[in-house]
Amino acid sequence: xxxxxxxxxxxxxxHPKKFALWAGIASILMMFTALMSAYVVRQAQGNWLEFRxxxxxxxxxxxxxxxxxxxxxxxxxxxxxxxxxxxxxLILTFVLGIAFVVTQYQxxxxxxxxxxxxxxxxxxxxxxxxxxxxxxxxxxxxxxLTVALVHAFKLTYKVTAIRKLRLELTMLYWHFVDILWIYxxxxxxxxx
Amino acid sequence: MASVTTYDEDLLxxxxxxxxxxxxxxxxxxYQSGFITHYxxxxxxxxxxxxxxxTGMFWALIGAAMSIxxxxxxxxxxxSMTWLKPILGKWIVVNDAGIGTLAPEFYYAxxxxxxxxxxxxxxxxxxxxxxxNLLIPLQIGARDMASPMLNMFSYWxxxxxxxxxxxxxxxxxxxxxxxWTAYPPLSALPQASSGSGAGMTMWIVSMVFFVVSVLLGGxxxxxxxxxxxxxxxxxxxxxxxIWAFFVTAxxxxxxxxxxVSGLLLLTLDRSLGTSFYLSEIFVNGQAxxxxxxxxILYQHLFWFLGHPEVYIIILxxxxxxxxxxxxxxxxxxxxxxxxxxxxxxxxFLSFIVWAHHMFMSGVNxxxxxxxxxxxxxxxxxxxxxxxxxxxTLYGGNIRFTSAMLFxxxxxxxxxxxxxxxxxxxxxxxxxxxxxxxFVVAHFHIVMGIAAFFGMFAGIYNWFPKMYGRFMNETxxxxxxxxxxIGAYAIFWPMHYLGMAGVPRRYYKFDSFDTFSHFADMNKFxxxxxxxxxxxxxxxxINFFYSIWYGKKMTxxxxxxxxxxxxxxxxxxxxxxxxxxxxxxxxxAYDYGKDGNEFIPQYVPLxxxxxxxx
Numbered sequence: 001x002x003x004x005x006x007x008x009x010x011x012x013x014x015h016p017k018k019f020a021l022w023a024g025i026a027s028i029l030m031m032f033t034a035l036m037s038a039y040v041v042r043q044a045q046g047n048w049l050e051f052r053x054x055x056x057x058x059x060x061x062x063x064x065x066x067x068x069x070x071x072x073x074x075x076x077x078x079x080x081x082x083x084x085x086x087x088x089x090l091i092l093t094f095v096l097g098i099a100f101v102v103t104q105y106q107x108x109x110x111x112x113x114x115x116x117x118x119x120x121x122x123x124x125x126x127x128x129x130x131x132x133x134x135x136x137x138x139x140x141x142x143x144x145l146t147v148a149l150v151h152a153f154k155l156t157y158k159v160t161a162i163r164k165l166r167l168e169l170t171m172l173y174w175h176f177v178d179i180l181w182i183y184x185x186x187x188x189x190x191x192x
Numbered sequence: 193m194a195s196v197t198t199y200d201e202d203l204l205x206x207x208x209x210x211x212x213x214x215x216x217x218x219x220x221x222x223y224q225s226g227f228i229t230h231y232x233x234x235x236x237x238x239x240x241x242x243x244x245x246x247t248g249m250f251w252a253l254i255g256a257a258m259s260i261x262x263x264x265x266x267x268x269x270x271x272s273m274t275w276l277k278p279i280l281g282k283w284i285v286v287n288d289a290g291i292g293t294l295a296p297e298f299y300y301a302x303x304x305x306x307x308x309x310x311x312x313x314x315x316x317x318x319x320x321x322x323x324x325n326l327l328i329p330l331q332i333g334a335r336d337m338a339s340p341m342l343n344m345f346s347y348w349x350x351x352x353x354x355x356x357x358x359x360x361x362x363x364x365x366x367x368x369x370x371x372w373t374a375y376p377p378l379s380a381l382p383q384a385s386s387g388s389g390a391g392m393t394m395w396i397v398s399m400v401f402f403v404v405s406v407l408l409g410g411x412x413x414x415x416x417x418x419x420x421x422x423x424x425x426x427x428x429x430x431x432x433x434i435w436a437f438f439v440t441a442x443x444x445x446x447x448x449x450x451x452v453s454g455l456l457l458l459t460l461d462r463s464l465g466t467s468f469y470l471s472e473i474f475v476n477g478q479a480x481x482x483x484x485x486x487x488i489l490y491q492h493l494f495w496f497l498g499h500p501e502v503y504i505i506i507l508x509x510x511x512x513x514x515x516x517x518x519x520x521x522x523x524x525x526x527x528x529x530x531x532x533x534x535x536x537x538x539x540f541l542s543f544i545v546w547a548h549h550m551f552m553s554g555v556n557x558x559x560x561x562x563x564x565x566x567x568x569x570x571x572x573x574x575x576x577x578x579x580x581x582x583x584t585l586y587g588g589n590i591r592f593t594s595a596m597l598f599x600x601x602x603x604x605x606x607x608x609x610x611x612x613x614x615x616x617x618x619x620x621x622x623x624x625x626x627x628x629x630f631v632v633a634h635f636h637i638v639m640g641i642a643a644f645f646g647m648f649a650g651i652y653n654w655f656p657k658m659y660g661r662f663m664n665e666t667x668x669x670x671x672x673x674x675x676x677i678g679a680y681a682i683f684w685p686m687h688y689l690g691m692a693g694v695p696r697r698y699y700k701f702d703s704f705d706t707f708s709h710f711a712d713m714n715k716f717x718x719x720x721x722x723x724x725x726x727x728x729x730x731x732x733i734n735f736f737y738s739i740w741y742g743k744k745m746t747x748x749x750x751x752x753x754x755x756x757x758x759x760x761x762x763x764x765x766x767x768x769x770x771x772x773x774x775x776x777x778x779x780a781y782d783y784g785k786d787g788n789e790f791i792p793q794y795v796p797l798x799x800x801x802x803x804x805x
Contacts, residue, residue: 016338016419023411023445031449034496038457038489042468047484119465122484129460 021169025176028137032180035133036187039126043191049121053188054110057131060103061185064138067096068178075171079164083157090145090152093174097142104135123192130184134177141177144170199795201748205759208796209772210423212335233348235340236766240347241326242658245651247347247354248318249732255309258302260725265294267718269700283366296699297386300369303697304387305361307372308395312402313357315505315643317350320444321405323508323650324413324437326658330757331431333422333774335767338415342408349405353398360394368395371697373494376469376487380461383475392462396455403448410448413441422756424776428532428805429793431755431780432525435532436511439539440504446543447500454493461485488553495546502639503542506606507535509646510577513599515780516649517581519753520596521588522789524781524804527580534573541570551619552626560619567617574610578603589784593751594668595653601676602645608680609638612687627697630690633683641679648672651735656750660763661742667734671727678724685713754792755780778803 042048074089108128111117116124148170151163234240261280264273274292277284283298325343329336337343360367369387370378374395382389417438421430430438457468461482469490470482518525525531547555547563581603590596612634615621625631648671655663694707701707749758756776760768774794782791782804797803 014419016415019419020338020342020411020415023414024407027407027411027445027449030446031453034450034453034493035457038453038468038493041492042486042489045486118460119467119481122466122468125460125466125468129457133456 015165017165018169018172021172025173028176029180032130032133032184035126035130036184039130039191042122042126047121049116049123050192051114051116051123053127053185053192054107054114056103056107056110057185057188060100060107061182063096063103064100064178064181067093067100068175070096071171071174075167078167079159081159086157087152090149094142094145094149097138097145097174101135101138101142104131107131127188130188134181134184137180138177141170141174144173201759201792201794204794204796205769205772205774208775208794209769210333210775211772233344235336235344237325237329237337237340237343238658238764238768240343241322243347244317244321244325244350245658247351248314248322249735251309251313251354252318252728253732255306255314256725256728258306258309260722261294262299262302262306263718263721265299265699267715269702297369298366299699300371300385300697301366301387301391304369304371305357305367308357308368310640311372311501311505312399313350313354315639315647316444316501317402317405319643319647319650320437320440320504320508321347321350321409322647323433323512323654324409324441326654327433327757328413328416328437329420330657330760330768331434331755331780332417332420332425333756333776334416334420335769335773337412338420339412343412346405346409346412349401349408353401353405356394356398356401360391360398363390363394365389365391367391373491373498374458375494376458376461376490377473380458380469380490381473381475381480382462396459399455400452403452406444406448410441410444413437414445417441422773422776425793428529429776429779431511432514432528432531432535433508433511435535436507436514439535440507443500443504443507443539443542447497447504450493451497454490454497457493458490488550488555491550491553492546495549496543498549499546500542502635503538505639505643506646507538509602509643509650510535512646512650512653513581513602514577514584515755516595516599516653517584517603518781518783519653519751520591520593520599521585522591522752522783523584523588524783524785525580526583526586527576528779528781529805530576531580534576537573538570541566541573545570548617548619548622551622557619564617564619568614571610571614574606578607578610593652594663594665594672595649597669597672597676598645598649598652601672602642602649604676605637605642605645605679609634609636609642613638624693625690627695628690629686629694629696632696633686633690636686637679637683641683645675648675648731653751654757655735655738655742656745657757657760659739659742660745661738662745662750663738663742664734667730671731671734674727675724678720678727681720682717682724685717689713749792752790754778754782754790756793759792759794779805 070089070092074086074093077083077085077089108131111124111127116127118125118128148167151166155163230236231239234243261276264271272291273284273294274286274290276294277286277292280294280298283295284292285295286292325337328334357367365386367387368374368379368391369385370392374392378384378388379392379395382392417430417434457466460466461468461470465481467482467485469487470480470485471487473480473482514525514531545563545567547559548567551560551563585600612630616625616631616634652663652668655661689707689710692707692710694701694710701710745762748760748762751758756774759774761770776793777796778791778793780793782793783789785791785804786798786801
């Protein structure tokens with residue numbers, strides 16, 4: 001029999017693993033959306049303690065923004081054959097990531113010092129839960145960065161498809177936790 | 193009219209197929225070498241599907257056996273249960289006269305565990321886990337899932353969730369007993385009931401593992417469907433099974449994380465003393481410290497998962513049934529595109545109806561109106577699907593195999609259970625019906641029995657693909673007719689109980705006379721339940737007997753189906769196809785076209801042939 005058909009081209013616009021990460025990001029986003037909706041609903045019911053979000057959370061916002069920038073520079077350097085800049089920026093990102101978690105911890109200590117405890121009025125509890133759950137996701141990102149660091153220093157520098165993909169996945173996730181924090185802090189400031 | 197198409201399957205796939213060089217890489221089969229990597233920590237989607245199925249069957253038997261025990265209590269409250277003492281131990285309290293009674297707290301634990309196990313472990317993992325794993329790669333023409341490793345983890349997280357839940361059954365304080373929805377304060381205060389302490393902690397741990405399993409699986413299913421379809425397999429050529437699994441996975445991915453959020457806040461309330469869900473509570477006359485929480489908040493978070501969850505259960509069954517009806521009626525599915533759009537519509541609507549579970553919890557009645565309207569709108573895509581199933585059957589050359597019988601049974605159950613949903617979706621009628629046996633009857637028929645029927649249809653139909661043998665048809669038909677009649681015998685009377693206002697979850701009804709005239713009806717229901725349970729044991733025997741001794745499959749495509757899974761070898765190894773992957777040229781429902789009995793998807797269109805839609 002004759003075959004006269006035009007077939008749609010077989011194509012993969014996006015790597016399956018990258019797509020899978022996007023899907024994972026969607027589910028993490030749903031988890032935070034649920035908590036933020038709960039925040040709004042609970043706030044509307046009254047009996048809601050109002051307090052100012054400590055400035056220290058703004059500093060940490062700067063830290064994580066900076067870490068996204070250095071990671072991006074590291075990726076650019078990796079792609080352009082600058083092994084040194086790739087490694088340096090990766091270390092910087094890692095350090096900034098740790099610094100972010102430490103800053104968040106300082107923020108929680110500050111909250112304690114002004115009398116906002118985890119167990120008091122839900123307005124404080126929600127702040128701890130949102131920032132704590134976010135910090136847990138940042139720790140996951142730091143884990144990924146650690147793996148990236150091991151790759152960067154243990155393996156001889158070489159741009160291969162698989163290493164490019166690994167770095168892109170790490171970067172995608174890290175940018176996500178960065179943007180997620182900005183989303184959270186803007187939400188918290190606007191909602192208080 | 194074009195002449196009857198003739199084709200040589202092997203030649204077509206060899207010449208037209210897509211060569212992905214799979215078999216040139218030795219890693220293709222490497223991780224199937226030993227017993228452990230093949231049968232236990234397997235990364236082959238076909239083995240993982242069987243693992244999900246058999247684990248699901250194990251849980252189904254436990255969940256069903258629990259229902260038999262609490263049905264005995266409801267049907268025969270005066271009878272001695274001493275004979276159960278060897279199994280249930282201290283939960284059967286024997287008095288001086290030797291009369292054993294079921295401990296009330298364990299009755300509640302049984303009801304709770306029955307719900308949790310059947311909803312999550314059997315009808316979510318056992319149904320969508322099994323068939324998404326088996327059919328997605330086979331029907332879209334992929335060697336395996338996008339990430340076989342995550343797929344393996346998905347099963348083992350499910351196993352771990354099951355293990356924790358199973359161990360919780362043996363706690364000296366008993367498993368959690370506050371209902372499968374785990375509403376606070378019963379779930380939030382460890383001192384609230386005997387199961388609220390360690391039992392509830394293990395329930396939460398188990399559920400978190402379970403959510404991880406669902407997410408890993410779901411991410412894989414979505415990625416595989418979108419990225420690994422074979423050449424020519426456009427979205428509009430996918431079988432309805434794949435559409436159903438795809439939308440199911442999206443629902444799971446978006447709704448289960450919300451449950452995790454809800455459980456996170458619950459855990460903080462339980463162990464760190466926050467007040468998200470708790471407010472001004474007295475236990476044993478003592479005021480607790482909690483101030484300012486809202487138990488309704490938990491209900492919102494729970495049902496934001498909980499409602500999509502019922503569609504996570506029913507959509508895969510719908511997909512399986514659509515495929516089985518079409519194959520065994522030898523007709524194209526009626527209204528393929530309408531079927532896809534209604535799956536999408538159901539998926540979308542499932543996210544904006546959750547508060548219809550909460551009409552009586554004190555939510556604003558004006559907000560209830562919103563949820564009433566969207567709930568009733570779900571009837572529209574559901575009715576479209578029912579209409580299309582019936583019109584697919586109409587004038588078909590129907591083969592009444594066990595798979596087909598269960599698929600038709602599914603349609604019957606879905607109609608009966610769906611109609612009562614229209615009653616319950618009205619917030620005014622719900623004032624009378626809420627928390628009565630009417631609700632129990634409704635959801636057991638529409639998402640319990642119906643989903644089981646879809647699962648049975650799938651098992652009977654794809655058993656040859658899984659094990660290279662057929663299940664026994666005679667036993668299958670006995671299984672069908674007994675279950676069909678028995679299931680109606682169990683749940684039909686419950687509608688009358690519910691309309692009379694008999695509340696669900698009660699341990700017994702002898703403290704007041706209002707419902708005493710239902711005693712015989714309760715006996716009848718219990719006897720029917722025991723018979724239906726026995727038939728499921730028969731099914732399990734048939735299943736395991738057939739794995740080793742069933743009639744052997746001699747041809748690759750015993751049902752004469754068009755889809756790609758039947759082009760793989762009878763006992764397909766890792767990678768599914770020995771040579772090239774078949775290329776797809778048409779949709780999955782070319783039955784009875786131009787004088788052909790059926791035309792498989794890999795056959796190119798004839799010269800004057802038009803593609804069907």
